[in-house]
Amino acid sequence: xxxxxxxxxxxxxxxxxxxxxxxxxxxxxxxxxxxxxxxxxxxxxxxxxxxxxxxxxxxxxxxxxxxxxxxxxxxxxxxxxxxxxxxxxxxxxxxxxxxxxxxxxxxxxxxxxxxxxxxxxxxxxxxxxxxxxxxxxxxxxxxxxxxxxxxxxxxxxxxxxxxxxxxxxxxxxxxxxxxxxxxxxxxxxxxxxxxxxxxxxxxxxxxxxxxxxxxxxxxxxxxxxxxxxxxxxxxxxxxxxxxxxxxxxxxxxxxxxxxxxxxxxxxxxxxxxxxxxxxxxxxxxxxxxxxxxxxxxxxxxxxxxxxxxxxxxxxxxxxxxxxxxxxxxxxxxxxxxxxxxxxxxxxxxxxxxxxxxxxxxxxxx
Numbered sequence: 001x002x003x004x005x006x007x008x009x010x011x012x013x014x015x016x017x018x019x020x021x022x023x024x025x026x027x028x029x030x031x032x033x034x035x036x037x038x039x040x041x042x043x044x045x046x047x048x049x050x051x052x053x054x055x056x057x058x059x060x061x062x063x064x065x066x067x068x069x070x071x072x073x074x075x076x077x078x079x080x081x082x083x084x085x086x087x088x089x090x091x092x093x094x095x096x097x098x099x100x101x102x103x104x105x106x107x108x109x110x111x112x113x114x115x116x117x118x119x120x121x122x123x124x125x126x127x128x129x130x131x132x133x134x135x136x137x138x139x140x141x142x143x144x145x146x147x148x149x150x151x152x153x154x155x156x157x158x159x160x161x162x163x164x165x166x167x168x169x170x171x172x173x174x175x176x177x178x179x180x181x182x183x184x185x186x187x188x189x190x191x192x193x194x195x196x197x198x199x200x201x202x203x204x205x206x207x208x209x210x211x212x213x214x215x216x217x218x219x220x221x222x223x224x225x226x227x228x229x230x231x232x233x234x235x236x237x238x239x240x241x242x243x244x245x246x247x248x249x250x251x252x253x254x255x256x257x258x259x260x261x262x263x264x265x266x267x268x269x270x271x272x273x274x275x276x277x278x279x280x281x282x283x284x285x286x287x288x289x290x291x292x293x294x295x296x297x298x299x300x301x302x303x304x305x306x307x308x309x310x311x312x313x314x315x316x317x318x319x320x321x322x323x324x325x326x327x328x329x330x331x332x333x334x335x336x337x338x339x340x341x342x343x344x345x346x347x348x349x350x351x352x353x354x355x356x357x358x359x360x361x362x363x364x365x
Contacts, residue, residue, distance in 0.1 A: 080152040082159065085113060092169070096120045096130075097157075101164065111149065114160040121158075130158065133227045136204055144195035146215055146225040165215035165223050174211050179281035182308055186341035189275050189314075191222050193332040196271065199224075200264045200329070209270035210247050211277065246283040247273045250297045250321050265323035271332070272318025279307050284319070297321075310337035 088101035091112055097120070102113040121130055137148040147163035167173070170188075174180065180188070192209070199206060206213075206224065213226040249269035276284040284301035285292045295301065299321045303312050314337050317327035332338065 078150070080150055080159070080161065082152075082154070087113065096124060096126065099162070102161075110164050112162040112164045114162055116158040116160070118153075118156055118158065134160065137227045140199070140202070140204075142195055142198045143221065144191045144223055145198070146223040162225075163223070165225075166218035167216035167220065169212065170214040170216055170222060171211040173216060174278065174281070180278045182279065182311060182337075183341040185275065185278035185311070186338050188222050188278060189271065190333060190338050190342045192224070192271055192274065193329045193338075195224050196267050197329040197333075200267070203264075205264045206267050206270075208247070209267055209274055211274070245289065245292055246286055248296060249323070250299070251323055253293055253297055263323060265326055268318055268323075268326040268329070269320075272315050272326075275311070275318065276301070276303070276315050279311055280304055284315075308337070310335075310340060313337070 084105055086103045086105060088103070091099045091101055093099075097114060097116040099112050099114045102111050103109065104111065116130060121127055134148070134151055137146070138151070141147065146165060149161040149163070151158065151160050153159065192214075196206070196209075206227065208226065209224070213224065215223045215225050217223055247270045249266045252266060273283055273285075280303070284303075285295040287295060299319060301319065303315060307315075314327070314332065314335050317335075318332075320326045327335070
């Protein structure tokens with residue numbers, strides 16, 4: 001979608017709002033021509049969208065001016081309903097609902113509205129996942145994590161007000177390019193490491209890192225999304241089987257008993273798989289289901305010769321069978337491959353990470 005012409009996305013559509021007296025409405029006017037990328041950014045800096053579920057849990061978190069304006073909280077939380085939004089074109093379709101481009105009527109704030117159908121959620125027995133997704137994502141504020149601004153519901157549906165990632169799914173970019181050049185891959189992995197470090201500091205494991213769950217913002221920055229499989233585990237120990245097979249670490253495939261626990265280091269393994277797929281165009285253990293599981297638990301994979309020695313070294317240090325021996329996220333950020341492609345270009349990193357370039361220790365604060 002051409003994000004420089006967002007007004008074209010708002011097509012004529014009827015939406016029934018069961019909480020509003022005006023049960024249906026049509027799109028009355030298009031977005032003003034001033035809603036270009038530059039002016040969308042300006043409006044983001046000025047407009048606050050929040051609800052009672054969006055109070056940041058880390059007031060000491062360092063933010064840019066834009067972030068501070070976006071996440072500042074009014075004295076009274078807003079009560080949302082569907083009539084407050086103009087609904088545009090579908091952005092994506094999932095198993096339990098759709099995501100639409102949307103605009104908050106009073107402010108003109110452009111966002112994404114995720115619509116989940118309660119009966120489908122109940123039939124799929126994923127109520128816990130949806131509840132967990134809302135609880136976790138609403139308390140996260142990081143430039144490389146998709147922001148959940150608020151949520152509301154009617155008799156049949158649940159609505160999530162999400163940050164709009166203008167360039168869509170990273171998976172589609174990867175399929176189109178087949179594989180990423182090493183500088184782009186390294187900048188993406190650096191952003192992933194920063195986001196995962198933030199999550200782990202809050203005792204959140206994502207557990208389903210893969211290209212399909214990463215979006216791209218209007219500046220080309222990446223944003224982790226889809227927290228349905230995420231979990232808040234203060235003791236960093238879980239034993240639930242979940243996620244996507246190609247990205248599952250060996251400890252989750254082997255650990256099916258009550259005494260077999262895993263930690264947030266499952267995300268480090270997935271980061272290694274992601275690094276490989278960015279550079280090669282396919283997952284390292286991709287095969288039949290039986291063979292994929294066998295390769296994962298044995299750590300059997302080969303890296304093509306066109307991958308640089310530095311990148312090969314990082315993959316090797318992430319795809320370690322023993323979770324405790326995997327490279328730490330702080331060391332991922334300091335790895336020669338990351339430094340070579342990111343720290344030599346602070347302006348590029350600043351654009352990608354949504355704020356002033358900072359050292360690892362500063363970004364933790």
